[in-house]
Amino acid sequence: MNQKLFKFGLIAPAFILIAATTFYPLMKSFWISLHDWDLKTSAEMGPFIGFDNYIRAFSDSQFWNSVKATLIFAASTVVLTLILSIFVAILLSKDKKYLSYLRAVLIIPFAMSPALIGYSWRFMLNPDYGLFDKIIGFLFPPLSDVVWLGTSTTAMAALISVVVWIWLPFMSLMFISGLMGMPSEVFEAAKMDGASSFKTLIHVTLPMLKPIILIASILMTMFTLKAFDPVVTMTRGGPGDSTEVLNFFIYKTGFRYFDMGYSSALGYILALITIVFVIIYMRKLVKGDDWN
């Protein structure tokens, strides 16, 4: 009995810490989402309104616009990052000394602050003095007049490209470690059976990478659904509201309009969307003993 109590005693500090920093804010924000709380008019929480804030979201055109922008942004970013990072991983996963240097250099974009990256790219995409804009204009003259952050399509494309650029190194390293840990016998057997490189990739490498693809997809989806820094620093949701992703919309509702109840409800909706995606991934990608 005493030993049991001792165990609980050891766990208690961590439990209290997590309860105070995670459970309590989570519960509190859910409680706020059930109230009409306009911080502009009162520092005290307003009346209880049940799920009205959640219902309000579904009739709010701004909300649907941000859901659309979020889905386009997240889907494009996740797919592009995964494809490119697998490609980069295959190129860099050979056991050569010079490649180990390259692998170390690869992490640099990931090591930079996302806000700094956003501002830097905004600067580099400037149509008058932006470095990237000048390079594109030099390599592809018809694109020299494009104002990258000036139209809905190009602004979204620029945003996606930058987020892919941020996450590509980290994801590539995940795949590199997966590829380098694969048993060489399998590839030798495929070679002896006469499989081409492409067929080996499709029928051997990718199926064996499935667990890592699954984890990478889940992580990337979560990272992109909560993307905030690049949006604030690069497009600020514009032009118009074309790149106003859900997380940015939540920020505006909470910290610009001080509509705390609605903002909390939107936060929970975003969390639900993330959970739905995770469940879909689990169902589609996990088969049999892929986790083992």
Added chain:
Amino acid sequence: MKKRNPFRSFTLLILILVLLVSGCSNSRSESTSGDNLKGKTVKVLLSAGGIGQFNAWKARSKAFTEKTGINIEFIETPYDNLLEDITSDGIASGGTYDLVVHLDTMGSSITSFLEPLDEYVARDHFNTDRWPAPILDLSTHDGKLYSLPVRAHVQMLFYRKDIFKKLGLTAPTTWKELDEVSKVISDKTDLAGIVPYYGAGNNAQNLPMWTSYLWSNGGDIFDDELKPAFNSPEGIEATKRYIDLLVKEKVAPPGSVTFGEQDSRTFFKQGKAAMWLGWWWVYSEFNDKEASAKDVAGNVGFASVPGWEGKGTQANIATFPLAMMKASKNKEAAWEVLKWIAEPEEELDIVMKTVKNESPSAEQSTVITQTENMRNEELNELTDGFYNVAADNFENARALPKMKEWPRIADIISGAISKMATGEPVEPSLDDAAKRVERLLDKAGYYN
């Protein structure tokens, strides 16, 4: 036994009462005495960005401290975080800041966290008439004065005197002339005629230039019943003209579709545009050799905001007032600091030293808010009448609406302008924005 002297006892009683009354009476009047404020520290929240006027306050605060014993600690936060910082401290009643600067349009949202100043003003016979009425009005909410408008801006048109002289042009007085002049400059030089800022999401910085078109054409944001009126025929005509600088006339640089005010100012300072319309405080910056390109510095002239042909002109004003937090633990000391910052002599001296180039570059400011200072003869002689033009504009200028829902409304209209600048049609975009604004105000109970 010795008999008590009744007169002595009565005198003693009165003395004790007097001491008690004076001891317990209004602690404010006691605390106003300089001695009690000595050693107090007043924390002032400013927006970051190397603003000359704020730097001048910082530099001069040492003399204030020597004189009064009150210390001032200036805390800077990025402009984008200003509202969040004030609100967070207001909700927590933390007393982190004693005085806070804020944009006038934020005022309605934060009055519950601010200390009304009327009592202090009345007690100290503080003269608020020193400011033009439109400026002071932006510090007043529900009939109460919540801040002192120690920083205020009026819109003006700035242009490159050297380019205009070379091409034989004069500063435009109407929007039509502005189009014509811009066209000549774009055709005959490498410069953009004018550099507007259509980008969304910068605290609606694309609105003031739009409203100067809108108001000068007789349009308005709301009608008398607070229904959106910016999609009226006048509103559509004004918006088209504003957007056409980029979309149709192409006298604005393509990048202006994404520009915030700062981006466009930088573009002008680099010498890539011949005109810029915006807040007057940039005048010193444009003509400063350390802040602008060689060709630009010393070559920037000013003019009133152009008007609609046959209808007149309508400039915008915006203030950046200084308010006292309700949760401040040093209200009396904070009030002393407020009064010091608002002293006409201090304001004039900062600007005089700037125009005479007697102050360091970082402390230079051309911002004057008080009527008497704006009409100061010496100052106007030194600046070719800049402040007389500004004073005229201040007295006739208008400001964006003061209402709690304004940040949300501003974002809707600002987003619509940003979209129209990418080529979206004007009328449907304005109609859509008007519907959204009306729904918002209806939900907020404005039409009940």
